[in-house]
Amino acid sequence: MTQVQRPSFRVKRAVRYLMLLMVSGAIALLFAHSGVARESHYAVTGRAPFNQPGFFPIEQTPPRDRYLPTAPWFGRLILPTVQEQGTPDWVWLEVEQAPPEAQALIGQRVRLEWSQKPEVQQYVATVTQDVKFTPEVEESRRKTGNLYPVRLDGRSRVGPLQAIAGARPNDDVMVSLTAATLARSPDGKVVLQIATEPAMDTGRYVALVKILRSVAQPDMLPAVCPGAQPCPSELFLVQHYNPTTKQFDGLQATVRIPQQPRDGFGVFASTSRDLEKSPVGGMGWYLYGAPDKTGLFTVQAIKPRSLVQLAPQQIITDQGNALNYINYDNWRNTGQRKGTLQTVLLDSGQTQPNTALEQWQEGDRALVMHLFGGRGGQNGEPAAMGTVTGHFSYGLATVIRDRFTHELQLDVVYQQVYATNIEGFIAGTNTWTNYLGNLQRGWLGTRPVSDVLVKLDVLEDYDFGGIKLSPFNELLHQLHIITARYRTGDGTGAANVTAATSCVQDSNQALFATIQQIRHTVASSPEIQQWWSTHPTDPTVKRLERLMALGDDLEQQLTPFGLVRRDWQSNASALSGTGTPTRPFIRAADGTENILTALTTWRTILPRQAQDELSILFLRHGAALWYLRTNQVGGHDPDILPVAPTQAFARWLLPGTAIAPVSVVFTRLLGAIALPSSRDWLVTGLTLLVYGAIALPLGLRQHFLKLTRWPVPTWHSLLLALRLFFMPALVEELIFRVLLLPYPSAGITGQRWLLWAIASLILFIAYHPFHAKTFYKQGDPTFFSPVFLSLTGLLGVACTIAYFFTGSLLTITLIHWVVVLVWLLFLGGMVKLHPEMNNSNAN
Helix, strand or coil, rough: CCCCCCCCCCHHHHHHHHHHHHHHHHHHHCCCCCCCCCCHHHHHHHHCHHCHHHHCCCCCCCCCCEECCCCCEEEEEEEHHHHHHCCCCEEEEEEEEEHHHHHCCCCCCCEEEEEHHHHHHHHHHHHHHCCCCCCHHHHHHHHHHCCCCHCCCCCEEEEEHHHHHHCCCCCEEEEEEEEEEEEEEECCCCCEEECCCCCCCCCCCEEEEEEEEEHHHHHCCCCCCCCCCCCCCCCCEEEECCCCCCCCCCCCCEECCCCECCCCCCCCCCCCCCCCHHCCCCHHHEEEEEEEECCCCEEEEEEHHHHHHHCCCCCCCCHHHHHHHHHHHHHHHHHCCCCEEEEEECCCCCCHHHHHHCCCCCCCCCEEEEECCCEECCCCCCCCCCCCCCCCEEEEEEECCCCCCCEEEEEEEEEEEEECCCCCCEEEEEEEEHHEEECCCCCCCCEEEEEEECCHHHCCEEEECCCECCCEEEHHHHHHHHHHHHHHHHCCCCCCCCCCCCCHHHHHHHHHHHHHHHHHHHCCCCHHHHHHHHHCCCCCHHHHHHHHHHHHHHHHHHHHCCCCCHEEEEEEEHHCCCCCCCCCCCCCCCHHHHHHHEEEEECCCCHHHHHHHHHHHHHHHCCEEEEEEEEEECCCCCCCCEEEECCCCCCCCCCCCCCCCCHHHHHHHHHHHCCCCCCCHHHHHHHHHHHHHHHHHHHHCCCCCCCCCCCCHHHHHHHHHHHHHHHHHHHHHHHHHHCCCCCCCCCCCHHHHHHHHHHHHHHHHHHHHHHHHEEEEEECCHHHHHHHHHHHHHHHHHHHHHHHHHHHHHHHHHHHHHHHHHHHEEHHHHHHCHHHHHHHHCC
């Protein structure tokens, strides 16, 4: 409960050491994948003919009864020349698929431009900017294999469409359009107008097949492949799905699934070896591609049907088990799961699995939180400072009806906040097929992936008597702005990963901006305010109130210290119209300021932590979570293994255990360093009042406490108060509450947290008599008194309860400090611990 002597360590030195640890860790973590390749993976793999657009003639078409168009509109983006560019943002679209009324456009170049709707034009104007490579980018171009938008360098007024088309050195960006309007330009030519960003896509046709076996053919044996020689054939015999029988007993055909070449790091992005033996292929595969010059259907992307079916392998309705799945089971034994997939639905709001599944109906939408992990094995990558960082992004999933089977499925589209890279990924809207299933660069075969689909009614659209509000659309809008920035690097030519600017930080900046924008819309709309006041019990209003509560918790999660980053606040203010910064988007500075900025949003530095903690938060707000997990799915590559992403330093384990002490200390300590809210201060005050109401009568009745002031000068009392704040208050609370207890918002059940609390309380009480016998002799015999131990235990209970409700080290330190200070100075504590001081004063 107390001691008065000076602590054995210097507080300032400890604080400096802690800051050094955090800074070093943050830098090392975020640059863990900074390997250098002299030539980009895009260039290396792009030399293969089947990775070039010209390999697939538009005039070649497969049988339409087995191969369906991927989207109503599909085609290749072509960047206009500088002379063609003009002021409005537009690009050429070489049309490869078109709806029935526009079949004549297939094979033609059509101008693709933005709708003239005011909100669309405002978005385009917001992200349009001049592009001029900085000297640092020019230097990086010479030294690394990163892809920079070289064709945009020096251009003025580059808009979001041109930023997509010009992101790679070649015109090979394929896109699909789900909604486009045919119009006429002033000169009478046909143009396509869109209101939303085109989705980067792969393969203009799709088929649903079961892969039967490989077909030996000497000229289809690749020279290089993973595993033993000789390489297997790239030809496969497949059987098409029969919609009549609903079985794979349709026509058989031969397709080519090419073996991809090694990338710049010697890794195969995908392989067709043993694809027919894949454990996930039992329900069939979607094959995306097109016929080559000979008419042979050549696959460019794959997707396992079992992953997206509305039929999860497991449904969990108990909240405790759901939390255990998020924290432990989701990534358990990832290496042993190689080649498999798992689909799990968590819904603690339902009591029966069948009712949980029935909540997912055609047309329903869900927020996607995407996370991929690392690559181990012979061709693995290092885990810097015991951490596998991975990658995080948001997206949108929709329950659709499949065109082949007419069953309900999950369709996932990502909004990838993706930095400058060597693979050729482009920040923006990416279909699942393009981002994961793409054989040339997709991650399906080389990394473990966890997509969490968050279905929550408060995220759905609102209608306040004709006034519309859509959290989903607002988030997509904010993400479109962020990704457009990334494509040009805010005009510098590069979007680099730093501690403060990264996939996970800026994806969540978009989420923060969404919260701010919705609040601004609600507060500034007289119509919504009027509806709210006149319909206080309307379900829409109740749902909006729950949305506001979710927004409060999300903001606390995104800004854990209560300090809003300057760049986040500036961006949010500019987009809501409440601020006018000189430049709309302020990226965090380099160096120390960058690290300190990152630490203000430390919960979104690491992708794994962001996904897990946000999943727990959404679950506790009543969301259903659908997990789509893949572990290097596809053909078999024996030289790689899936590696789970981790929390900070989580791979530094105690020998022979699964305990990562540095990770636990790091996350629990940062979690507890939070500025208390007004509610937290109220909890603190009430806790002190309740403790005093119990402890004071008990101590006085047992003659352990005595109403007497320690007779020393005021300055002496002030020095004592300062010392007591650090020891015992801060040190003991840090050890017995913060480090021994899981953070209150961590994903564990209340029962498990209570067990930890009891254990820490026992240790807290036992520590005092032990301390009196070892390092603090003045505590003997006081620290053995039953009354003292009872009051100490009561203090431990009070601080534990306060920590559970506030999660703040400062609040529990304050409670501990006030109790000890009052006891020593005003209730006879100093007389009991130091009777010689009292005698000296009396003399």
